[in-house]
Amino acid sequence: MKTLTSKLKAIDFRPTGLVEKLSEAMTEAILEGIFKEGDQLTELDLQKQFSISRSPIRESFRVLEKRGLVEVIPRKGTFVKRISPRDIEEHFPVRSVLEGLAAKQAYANMSPAPLEAMERALARMKTAAENEDTKNYWKQHILFHEIFIDACGNQLLINLLKTLRMQIMWYRLSYQYYKEDFKSSYRTHEKIMGLFKSKNTDPDRLEAIVRTHIEEAVGKFLGYLDEQEKLKASTK
Amino acid sequence: MKTLTSKLKAIDFRPTGLVEKLSEAMTEAILEGIFKEGDQLTELDLQKQFSISRSPIRESFRVLEKRGLVEVIPRKGTFVKRISPRDIEEHFPVRSVLEGLAAKQAYANMSPAPLEAMERALARMKTAAENEDTKNYWKQHILFHEIFIDACGNQLLINLLKTLRMQIMWYRLSYQYYKEDFKSSYRTHEKIMGLFKSKNTDPDRLEAIVRTHIEEAVGKFLGYLDEQEKLKASTK
DNA sequence: CGCCACGTGATTGTCGACAATATTTAATCG
DNA sequence: CGATTAAATATTGTCGACAATCACGTGGCG
CATH class of the missing domain: 1.10.10.10 (Winged helix-like DNA-binding domain superfamily/Winged helix DNA-binding domain)
Structure with a gap:
């Protein structure tokens, strides 16, 4: 220590x-x-x-x-607290349904301010992706999600997600440099942004897309974990 | 105090x-x-x-x-902690998505033991409903949900739901005598039970039904709260 | 050589006392 | 009489000391 x-x-x-x-x-x-x-x-x-x-x-x-x-x-x-692969596997499904709900509720009472903030974050994600600036891409990615979570207005939900996201973030300390598939990730968020902006979006569709986006992250995360473990083992 | x-x-x-x-x-x-x-x-x-x-x-x-x-x-x-109508409104959507997820995951790795336990609880719900034994109906109703929650295997999810359910339960102290629409409630749980038993249930459909069932409870609960408030006001 | 009893040091658990802060009551002034 | 301030009381915040428990190593014994 x-x-x-x-x-x-x-x-x-x-x-x-x-x-x-x-x-x-x-x-x-x-x-x-x-x-x-x-x-x-x-x-x-x-x-x-x-x-x-x-x-x-x-x-x-x-x-x-x-x-x-x-x-x-x-x-x-x-x-x-130690974080095991099992914790990761348990974490993502839970977070995905909660963020999905947050997205749905945020859409229901969306106002211009957060919408614009999301667009700015998205623009910075684009730039970061083009420059392959992994660290900054992550930062903006996190921010993008935080904005609509805060906008959902459900304080219980906001607090739960803050806690959950913090727990995984800490493990991301080294994770901030892992290679995200920028193109694919960015396209997804572009689509989410579009749904938030549109006046006649089906809230359930928005919820489903956000949920799926997060559910899919578990694989990448576990793969990264595995890689780190091997790295650790080989340097011994 | x-x-x-x-x-x-x-x-x-x-x-x-x-x-x-x-x-x-x-x-x-x-x-x-x-x-x-x-x-x-x-x-x-x-x-x-x-x-x-x-x-x-x-x-x-x-x-x-x-x-x-x-x-x-x-x-x-x-x-x-005080519980306001707003807390209730925030609580149910969150719990509904989490219990929906729990149901889905429980179905994925369901084993005979919890399935039988659920059937027993359901049977007792039926009896209680027939006898209009509100208190016992509630007890069995809670148990029914607890069984599949525990069976989902996701410890994070189990803990979150335990906490959420406990928070609302405390407020239910007096709530145990509120009049549930037994017939409607029982039919829903009969349907859920059927989906759990069947070998070719669509997990998403099971999830959706459980989720909806809980989302709908918020109205009844708020109505009950309101009634209590009026009661309190009138006895003053 | 392995294993259990035992003691020793490290660490957590509880206590009572004092300090700082918040709340209530009382007193003063306009 | 109301408002403001001041004293008093109630309550939380922090501390240092002692007790109980745990972790580890040592020595005895089969």
């Missing part, structure tokens, strides 16, 4: 709202890969790093647990 | 696993309506009731928060 010296200094640790600040700091640390999967987050270590007592640390663990980033095992400790 | 004397005595409070025990006790207390919505759960009160220190209490709050039963507001306190 690496230290968090850089983050530590950036944060004001006057003793109020320690749990909030600490939760944010640790969330970032996990998302950025400073805390690696399987790592035990020992209270004493964090206590030393942040010079705070264990009470807020323990509470922060529960907050991170809610976000699905760590696993609190009573009388054993708190560990950064 | 009522006291928990009865529960208190039933629980062994030797200081190990206090958080687990306390979380369970408080979960039940909320589900059973001992803690009412909007109630502030003050640490001192619970401390006195259970004769334990505040540390495990505070951690338990975070556990309950994860289950969606309370709301932790920093520097204000912890409150039993």
